[in-house]
Amino acid sequence: MLQARFEKRVGDFRLLVDLSAGNETIALLGASGAGKTMTLRCLAGLEKPDRGYIALDGHVWFDGEKGVCVPPQERGVGLLFQHYALFPNMTVRQNLLCGFRRDTPRRQRSAEAERLLERFCLRGLEDRLPGQLSGGQQQRVALARCLARKPRLLLLDEPFAALDAHLRWRLEQELMTTLTSFEGTALYVTHDRDEARRICGRVCVMRAGRTQPPEDVEHWHSHPATWSAAELAGFENIAAVSRTADGMAALDGWDALWPGDHSDAAAAAFRAEDARLEADGGSETPDGKDFVILCRIIRTSGQETICAPLRRPECLLRAAPDRRFAPGDTVRLCVAPGKAVWLRGED
Amino acid sequence: MDWFPLLNSLRVALIATVLTFFLGIWAANGITRLPAWLKGALDCVLTLPLVLPPTVVGFFLLKTISPKAPLGSFLLDAFGWRLTMTWYSAVLATAIVAFPLMYRTARGSFEQLSPEWEACAETMGLTRRFIFWRIKLPNCKAGLLAGTVLSFARALGEYGATSMVTGYIPGRTATVATTVYQLWREGNDALAFRWVLIDLGISLVVLVAMNLLQRRGGAARAPSAV
Numbered sequence A: 001m002l003q004a005r006f007e008k009r010v011g012d013f014r015l016l017v018d019l020s021a022g023n024e025t026i027a028l029l030g031a032s033g034a035g036k037t038m039t040l041r042c043l044a045g046l047e048k049p050d051r052g053y054i055a056l057d058g059h060v061w062f063d064g065e066k067g068v069c070v071p072p073q074e075r076g077v078g079l080l081f082q083h084y085a086l087f088p089n090m091t092v093r094q095n096l097l098c099g100f101r102r103d104t105p106r107r108q109r110s111a112e113a114e115r116l117l118e119r120f121c122l123r124g125l126e127d128r129l130p131g132q133l134s135g136g137q138q139q140r141v142a143l144a145r146c147l148a149r150k151p152r153l154l155l156l157d158e159p160f161a162a163l164d165a166h167l168r169w170r171l172e173q174e175l176m177t178t179l180t181s182f183e184g185t186a187l188y189v190t191h192d193r194d195e196a197r198r199i200c201g202r203v204c205v206m207r208a209g210r211t212q213p214p215e216d217v218e219h220w221h222s223h224p225a226t227w228s229a230a231e232l233a234g235f236e237n238i239a240a241v242s243r244t245a246d247g248m249a250a251l252d253g254w255d256a257l258w259p260g261d262h263s264d265a266a267a268a269a270f271r272a273e274d275a276r277l278e279a280d281g282g283s284e285t286p287d288g289k290d291f292v293i294l295c296r297i298i299r300t301s302g303q304e305t306i307c308a309p310l311r312r313p314e315c316l317l318r319a320a321p322d323r324r325f326a327p328g329d330t331v332r333l334c335v336a337p338g339k340a341v342w343l344r345g346e347d
Numbered sequence B: 001m002d003w004f005p006l007l008n009s010l011r012v013a014l015i016a017t018v019l020t021f022f023l024g025i026w027a028a029n030g031i032t033r034l035p036a037w038l039k040g041a042l043d044c045v046l047t048l049p050l051v052l053p054p055t056v057v058g059f060f061l062l063k064t065i066s067p068k069a070p071l072g073s074f075l076l077d078a079f080g081w082r083l084t085m086t087w088y089s090a091v092l093a094t095a096i097v098a099f100p101l102m103y104r105t106a107r108g109s110f111e112q113l114s115p116e117w118e119a120c121a122e123t124m125g126l127t128r129r130f131i132f133w134r135i136k137l138p139n140c141k142a143g144l145l146a147g148t149v150l151s152f153a154r155a156l157g158e159y160g161a162t163s164m165v166t167g168y169i170p171g172r173t174a175t176v177a178t179t180v181y182q183l184w185r186e187g188n189d190a191l192a193f194r195w196v197l198i199d200l201g202i203s204l205v206v207l208v209a210m211n212l213l214q215r216r217g218g219a220a221r222a223p224s225a226v
Helices: A036-044 A092-098 A106-119 A135-147 A165-181 A193-199 A217-222 A227-232 B004-031 B036-051 B054-065 B070-079 B087-112 B115-123 B128-139 B141-157 B160-166 B176-186 B189-224
Strands: A002-010 A013-021 A025-029 A051-056 A059-063 A077-080 A153-157 A185-190 A202-207 A237-240 A243-245 A248-251 A256-259 A267-270 A275-279 A291-300 A305-309 A317-319 A330-335 A341-343
Touching: A002 A036, A013 A025, A013 A036, A025 A036, A025 A193, A036 A077, A036 A153, A036 A185, A036 B115, A077 A135, A077 B115, A092 A106, A092 A135, A106 A135, A135 A165, A165 A193, A185 A193, A193 A217, A202 A217, A202 A227, A227 A237, A227 A267, A227 A341, A256 A291, A275 A317, A291 A317, B004 B036, B004 B087, B004 B128, B004 B141, B004 B176, B036 B087, B054 B070, B054 B087, B054 B160, B087 B141, B087 B160, B115 B128, B128 B141, B141 B189, B160 B176, B176 B189
Parallel strands: A025 A185, A025 A202, A077 A153, A153 A185
Antiparallel strands: A002 A013, A002 A051, A051 A059, A237 A267, A243 A248, A248 A256, A267 A341, A275 A330, A291 A305, A291 A330, A305 A317
8 A cells, every 4th residue: 555645846846746556556647747757766765755755555654744764775666667777787687686685595586586587588588688688578677676576566667668669569468467466556657548548447647747636547538537637548639618608518619519518617528539520411410419510621541530620720620530531521520429528627 | 228217107107096096986986976066166176187287286295295394294203204205206196197087087987877777776775885886886897997097097107296296316216207308308319219119109008908998898888878
């Protein structure tokens, strides 16, 4: 059980973390510069917060009021760095041996190192230097080294950022197997929402140095609460609600009027995959079932269709791919009301 | 031919290099943990001998350790150490002049190390001593060796500070550098030429050694520098 509530200032940047997690894998999701890595460094003890409280399983690591700050050496955290931080002058085996707790007897260390070599498919590589390993092998060594000291808190800092795309999928499967058997809290830092969705059960979104309350990753993905959450969750189309009256919401950005009582909404959003295109029948609200925007196609591809509202040609919308239409065609972009998300104002 | 100047030069340069090796690495490693303003100030002081004319270094030294200066007279009275006009006073002068070369190359090597290694080692519970000896030092071996060779070369070629602090006493304080000057003043060009050739030979060996070290070091570091 991790409990962290702390604050740290670095120049103009203010980090404000409020996060608690049980024995689970929780994603720390945010754009670069949101303070994710700084959060990890504070948890690991490499940075000292200005004030606040950090505890794991009841052991207090940091308490600003009581002046407690346990050094990183004594926290027993497993921190997997983005670039793995393997010691280049040591072989794979020597790197692993460094990972054990200081009080582990020598014989036990080497026996467990052998087990780790086996478990992480590093047999045959044990006498190589990190420079002679592929990116994926380096990651396995680094992960094995992290787990050697049996940490109760595992911090993973964008473990796939340094790898080629084709390597990621397999390594991701391996990592997920490892995480499933891991007994403790794993904090997975990423800026990739799909990665977070595949690997983590809950997500804690970070924006401009602040953590948002953790929520179920699927719920977050389908029901973001705010504009920035919708952006992070991958909603391609977002527009502000300018006014609501007579059961209609006006979306000025798209020059559209959508029915429904949304007086408390600040913006509306929908995903490209949920935007269906239909040949223009002339009217904008024919059957009253879908939300409709009258558009002109700008560009088509196998991935998506780009179109612009007729009266707002400067605004680009992204819709599902549809090879029936060509650039210049006028179409009706339809979104089922259930697929549109109404967002409240930022906190 | 009297080989004393060569032996004395080598003796002085070797001892001075050993001194600067340890002091330079110690200073370079220690300075990284200081607050920025202190770091800047100390860095200036430690690099000063590199930009000052060696005669100025010699002048400062004479004003502190000569038997007429307070510290020098104290050392002479209390321990019988006479730090001027002896061969070991050249060690002191040479070490000070060569120090910045070792210090700066060592600092450059330390700064090139990935800060992640140290941070990672700390989270793994490794001690500061282990981190320094087993992670930092081995990974800047090439830079430290280059700094050592550079300091040795500088120590071997030191003239200004040495001549002021040790003078020229044949068979006692004469080095190759001071001998060449003395021989030229006496008009003994033939002998001066022989010493010049010897000095050229040594310098060439040192430079080639340094290039080899750097090339090998560069190749070894490239793949691991993430």
